[in-house]
Amino acid sequence: MEDSGGFTGRGGGNRRGARFEKDWTKGSIVGNLVSLGWPMMVGGSLNMLGPTIDMIWVGRLGSSAIAGVGVSGMVVMLVNSAMAGLYQGMRSMIARAIGADNPEEARHVAQQAMVITLAYSVIMAIIGIFFAEQILILMGVKADVVEQGAPYLRINFIGMITMSLRMVTEATMQASGDGKKPMWVAVFFRIFHVALSPVLIFGLWFFPHMGVTGAAVTNVLSQGLGATIGLWFLFSGQTRLRLSMRNFRFDGKVIWRIVKIGIPASIMGMEMNLGNLVLVWFISPFGTLGLAAHTLNQRVQFFIGMPAMGLGQAAGVLVGQNLGAKQPERAVTTGWRAAGLLTVMMLFFSGAVLLWAEYIVRIFSSDPALVEIASAFIRIGAASYLLTGLTGSLQQCISGAGDTLPPMLVTLLNLWLVQVPLAFFLSRYTGLEVYGVRWAMVAGTVTAAIAYTIYYQMGRWKRKEI
Numbered sequence: 001m002e003d004s005g006g007f008t009g010r011g012g013g014n015r016r017g018a019r020f021e022k023d024w025t026k027g028s029i030v031g032n033l034v035s036l037g038w039p040m041m042v043g044g045s046l047n048m049l050g051p052t053i054d055m056i057w058v059g060r061l062g063s064s065a066i067a068g069v070g071v072s073g074m075v076v077m078l079v080n081s082a083m084a085g086l087y088q089g090m091r092s093m094i095a096r097a098i099g100a101d102n103p104e105e106a107r108h109v110a111q112q113a114m115v116i117t118l119a120y121s122v123i124m125a126i127i128g129i130f131f132a133e134q135i136l137i138l139m140g141v142k143a144d145v146v147e148q149g150a151p152y153l154r155i156n157f158i159g160m161i162t163m164s165l166r167m168v169t170e171a172t173m174q175a176s177g178d179g180k181k182p183m184w185v186a187v188f189f190r191i192f193h194v195a196l197s198p199v200l201i202f203g204l205w206f207f208p209h210m211g212v213t214g215a216a217v218t219n220v221l222s223q224g225l226g227a228t229i230g231l232w233f234l235f236s237g238q239t240r241l242r243l244s245m246r247n248f249r250f251d252g253k254v255i256w257r258i259v260k261i262g263i264p265a266s267i268m269g270m271e272m273n274l275g276n277l278v279l280v281w282f283i284s285p286f287g288t289l290g291l292a293a294h295t296l297n298q299r300v301q302f303f304i305g306m307p308a309m310g311l312g313q314a315a316g317v318l319v320g321q322n323l324g325a326k327q328p329e330r331a332v333t334t335g336w337r338a339a340g341l342l343t344v345m346m347l348f349f350s351g352a353v354l355l356w357a358e359y360i361v362r363i364f365s366s367d368p369a370l371v372e373i374a375s376a377f378i379r380i381g382a383a384s385y386l387l388t389g390l391t392g393s394l395q396q397c398i399s400g401a402g403d404t405l406p407p408m409l410v411t412l413l414n415l416w417l418v419q420v421p422l423a424f425f426l427s428r429y430t431g432l433e434v435y436g437v438r439w440a441m442v443a444g445t446v447t448a449a450i451a452y453t454i455y456y457q458m459g460r461w462k463r464k465e466i
Contacts, residue, residue, distance in 0.1 A: 009021055024177050024318055024323040026275075029337050033314055037338075038335050039179035043312030046186035049302045053194050054215040055299050057201045059364040061211060063292045065363070069212050071141055071280060076156045078273035079124055083164055085266025085404075086116055089258040092402035092466055094175035094241070099324025110172045110234075110362035111198025111255045115166055121164040128157020138294030139277060140284050141291070152216040159220030166223050169230030170369070175317055177242035181233050183464040189226035193218055261466055266403035268411045275415045275444075279437050282423050286434040289367075296364050297438070301381055304349050305388055308342050312392040315398025323401055328462040335397035335456060342389025351387040353378050373434070380438040384445035391445065394452040402466035410451045419444040 024032050058065045076409035090113040132154035136146045166189075170182040192415035199207050200214030210217065234243040276298065283290050315338035323332040353360065365371065395407050419440050426436025455461070
């Protein structure tokens with residue numbers, strides 16, 4: 001069937017042809033995971049490529065610049081995670097509607113999510129204008145780090161509008177079952193980002209030398225390009241779900257449903273990023289080198305985890321669509337298959353970082369002291385990578401079903417009962433010092449994997465009504 005918005009469901013008949021007719025609730029589960037997941041894996045990796053490239057260039061400006069951009073980036077991710085949680089509510093509702101062959105409802109949910117996105121991003125921009133320095137001072141970092149990081153933080157907060165619009169267009173297309181268009185958006189705006197970043201950071205050609213400020217400006221401009229392309233795809237009907245502002249109305253009930261599902265996911269994301277910020281407090285007393293090493297390790301870990309996140313998101317979309325199509329057991333199988341695929345993938349990543357940790361760090365910095373600390377951090381983190389795929393896939397499937405409260409509780413309890421106490425104890429009362437913080441993070445991954453496996457097996461999530 002085709003509605004006025006341009007989505008083709010199970011009935012076929014799309015005048016644009018078979019490219020929009022794929023029904024993800026039928027056929028091979030592994031085949032669907034790979035087909036929907038590989039573009040999300042590529043897009044997710046590209047989303048991390050920009051900040052990683054920035055860190056490579058910023059690394060030429062010294063350890064203070066690395067630490068300033070790294071800590072500021074953690075704050076930006078904390079803020080983005082709150083918005084991403086609300087997108088989880090939207091993802092779940094759109095996926096259920098598509099699975100139930102109700103594109104009109106899916107489009108209506110996407111429209112209301114746009115309202116939430118714009119309101120949130122404007123508030124964040126105002127906060128960033130006035131409180132960038134104060135936020136970094138609260139982190140307990142040194143004055144040189146505040147000086148380098150504040151402009152980066154302020155500009156990224158002001159640019160939250162473009163970032164949020166890009167993220168909501170990406171989430172809408174993916175939840176409808178289109179992973180390729182968001183991937184192409186990521187390709188275009190990251191090519192732009194990679195090309196512009198060194199130009200503004202170092203003042204090449206006729207551009208001024210902007211340092212870390214240039215990295216922030218590049219990020220905002222590239223995100224704006226991504227948002228523009230994403231909106232064009234959605235409103236021109238070039239993706240599975242065509243949006244339109246015709247008959248738009250503010251719908252408080254739908255917004256509340258999005259928020260009700262999304263708030264626990266937002267809290268979970270903020271808890272995860274808050275955990276990283278708390279760990280910075282434990283690392284900061286060991287000096288700027290330790291903080292810079294932690295920053296580089298986080299970039300590497302995020303980059304390695306992005307393929308797992310992409311396939312996990314695909315599994316979450318498939319779970320939502322299968323629940324909408326009244327196929328709960330197929331949804332369950334989807335999660336286990338995704339966990340198996342990702343565990344095999346992460347085995348290769350773990351081996352790679354164990355073998356080549358120093359070479360990876362030297363991509364960012366040639367400082368021998370920093371290479372020594374950061375490569376040790378990366379090798380310790382390799383111990384948890386095997387479980388990252390399992391944890392990420394099951395968490396995404398549970399959240400994709402709209403059951404976002406249990407993942408929030410797992411993250412909350414894991415952070416304050418495992419990671420933070422262990423980080424404090426191991427860094428202060430053992431000979432591990434700064435390395436104790438890294439081992440505490442590994443312990444947190446292990447306990448999270450156990451908790452998600454138990455809850456997923458219980459199956460309560462598949463009966464969640466949204």
